[in-house]
Amino acid sequence: MSGALKQGEPDPPSWAEHGRDWPNRGASLFVRAGGLRWHVQRAGSGPVVLLLHGTGAATHSWRDLLPLLARRMTVIAPDLPGHGFTALPAPHLLSLPNMARLVAALLQALGVEVDYAVGHSAGAAILARMVLDGRIAPRGLMSLNGALEPPPGVQAPLFPAVARLLAGLPPVPGLVAWAAGDPRRVTRLLDNTGSAIDPRGQELYGRLMRQPSHVAGALGMMSRWNLAPLRRDLKRLRVPVTLVVGGNDRMVPPTAADALMAELRNARLVPLPGLGHLAHEEQPQVVADLVAAAMAGGAPAAA
DSSP: OOOOOTTTTOOOOOHHHTTTTTTGGGEEEEEEEETTEEEEEEESSSSSEEOOOOTTOOGGGGTTHHHHHHHSSSSEOOTTSTTSSSSOOOOGGGGGHHHHHHHHHHHHHTTTTOEEEETTTTTHHHHHHHHHHTTTOSOOOOESSSSOOOOOOOTTHHHHHHHHHHHHHHHHHHHHHHTTSSHHHHHHHHTTTOOOOOOHHHHHHHHHHHHHHHHHHHHHHHOOOOOOOHHHGGGOOOOOEEEEETOOOOOOOTTTHHHHHOOSSSSEEEEETTTTTTTHOHHHHHHHHHHHHHHHOOOOOOO
16 A cells, blocks of 8 residues: 655655654654654553544644553554654545554554554544454544544535545645634634633644645545445444543534444443533543543543
8 A cells, every 4th residue: 555645745744843842752753654654652551552633633632641641551642644743645545444554554563452542533433443444452442522423414425525625726735824824713723622722732733734734634634534434334343432522522513422322332421511622632631530441441430
């Protein structure tokens, strides 16, 4: 599976410049796998927990959660293809099945087997696909405001087509990156998640949004995202699933978890009232406790 860039596609952000003060920088390493150069953070010791962020984010999303988990487990947290400091692959590799294959190639290169998996938003969909396809066999899966359902509404099928159109126009990532130079636009975008993000988090999101490669990766991922096959397959999941749902999530409707609870054979619902789509950034200790309880086989309960 080739991951070669097409001529003219933007390079990832400079680690020396844009990653100079990256959260948990001491845990960062660069690995070649699946034809890509990955940025991944590895910290702690003990059972292996894999963290996958969502579309448009990167490892900075785990900036406070990662060190909490690393106190008692090994944490593996990559920047997804085309995000953060991981190389942008060929466009077709940004589909859900191919992203699952690429993450599996990274794990093989790292020589790790996943004991537990935690995914935020689209990251939860990638993990579910990996479990269903036999690429990982964790003892459980935690979905943090997981985007596991196709978007509702009659216009939902148009969304990937519009994103594909934008992703295919070379000037668009640069224009979006230019617009992100205004911090107010970044603030408005984060407000739409329903989460209250601290100034450090806002600055990091803005830093990434000003990078054409990161914008191209997010647009490319959205343009090729098809959740319908995954949604049909979810009933085949056999691992315990913990659905953590922020009551203020404005990106993934909290009610979407109700239908999933009716179909998943071994699922628990953990509501987090007052938190939004980025709940793990708002209350990292709460989420760390949920992960620890789930790994111990207990029943997670909201704090």
